[in-house]
Amino acid sequence: MEIRMKRDSLSLRRAMPQFEYICADSPEEAACCWREAEREGKIPLWYAGGYQLLDQIDIYEKEYTLIDIKKLCSFVRLDSDRLYIGAGATLTQIKDSGIFPLMGDVVGEIADHTARCRITLGGSVYGDGRREAALPLLLCGAEVRTFKEGYRDERFTGKRLNHGELALMFAIERKYLSLPFIRIRQAGQQEEGFLSAAALRSQEGVRIAIAGEPGPPVRLKEVEDIFESGLTDKETAKLCIGRLKEDILVGGQDMGRRKQLLQNTFERIGRWNQGEEI
């Protein structure tokens, strides 16, 4: 395949490694540029909003190829069955569409207004931050479409993509878009951790997902049925904590603090599920 390499090589200092920027016109071209960069001994990176990336790379030490993917997938589109959100859509674009209130609420709390105009859904979900934007995708059983050597569609689980794999879009069934939900965000004092949770009430019952630092975002299927047993919020929370595996409870933070954040979260979801105003 012939690839038009639109290279804007910026030689920022004579002795400095070259810094390369390529704006891809197709997933095939993006993947090709990735492989080519690796063959040339450079470090290829998907460039979306650039908010995290530009902070992380050290252009004085290494040669990077930034492959801009925004042209490929910056849409928010609703059809009769599904909502499709491109991985390159910005958080502002998603919120302003007003199509999916839960997603709008979650992404509307990330960073500040200026940053949200540039941060993308793909960067938020696959970057190294708190990855809160993954919560609605987990709750709705979204599908993610990716590209590496070809297209791949699979259920979104919050797992990292393979090396060199590019997320293109997320698909959410329309029936989930207007279900009742609750958002709970608890910030500790800096090093004491952060827990972000969302719950959705579907026909099958309550669904819960959490994100925080540093664990990956996950859906907590193992506790969801407890919310259907008619227990008090405190009893519900206690049972939930008892069912969680150690990696969720510890999450890299002080276990006592983490447990407390989780307990508060479950109690509030319990009260919300019983119809209390939260």
Ligand SMILES: Cc1cc2nc3c(=O)[nH]c(=O)nc-3n(C[C@H](O)[C@H](O)[C@H](O)COP(=O)(O)OP(=O)(O)OC[C@H]3O[C@@H](n4cnc5c(N)ncnc54)[C@H](O)[C@@H]3O)c2cc1C
């Ligand atoms: C001021 C500030 C406050 C923030 N607050 C929060 C917060 O409260 N909650 C929260 O969850 N996050 C928060 N973040 C984190 C933010 O969501 C991430 O920094 C996010 O990665 C930025 O997205 P971006 O589009 O700028 O990605 P980029 O910086 O362009 O890329 C980030 C990473 O994601 C990868 N990537 C990007 N797009 C794709 C794709 N389509 N497929 C595969 N990989 C891809 C890139 O290769 C790179 O490794 C905050 C960030 C800032 C700057």
